[in-house]
Amino acid sequence: MKWNLRLTAANKGIWKASELQRMLAEHGLVISAGKMSGLWSGQPVSLKLEDLDVVCVVLGCEISDLLIPESEKVSRPGQQDAGQAVVAAAGPAVVPRRRDGRSLPPM
Numbered sequence: 740m741k742w743n744l745r746l747t748a749a750n751k752g753i754w755k756a757s758e759l760q761r762m763l764a765e766h767g768l769v770i771s772a773g774k775m776s777g778l779w780s781g782q783p784v785s786l787k788l789e790d791l792d793v794v795c796v797v798l799g800c801e802i803s804d805l806l807i808p809e810s811e812k813v814s815r816p817g818q819q820d821a822g823q824a825v826v827a828a829a830g831p832a833v834v835p836r837r838r839d840g841r842s843l844p845p846m
Contacts, residue, residue, distance in 0.1 A: 741807040742782045744794070751798050756780075759797070768793040 753759050756779035760770055768790055770778070777783055795802060 741809050742778075743805055743807050744778055745780070747798055747800050747804045751800070753798070762797045763793060766793050766797055 748754075748759055753762070756775050759779070760772075760775045763770055770790075778786070791802065791805070794805065798804070
């Protein structure tokens with residue numbers, strides 16, 4: 740998914756992260772400066788669905804304006820990237836093991 744907050748905000752006339760942060764706070768969503776910076780300038784690590792609702796209300800937008808699918812990045816069965824094919828041809832990957840002998844959770 741591509742995070743499209745900045746363009747969506749610009750389309751609504753909001754050009755600064757601090758302005759959006761203030762508007763979100765007025766609607767009950769208080770975001771720290773660090774988290775706001777991540778939302779504004781990059782891909783958010785995590786975002787609660789309730790918070791996403793507030794962002795949509797403040798910007799007057801739909802979820803599809805903020806999150807754009809990138810289906811071309813999804814690998815499909817039987818398809819491999821050139822980099823993946825090289826790794827597969829190189830042999831089995833090294834499997835990390837815990838020092839206490841227990842197995843690691845599946846990846």
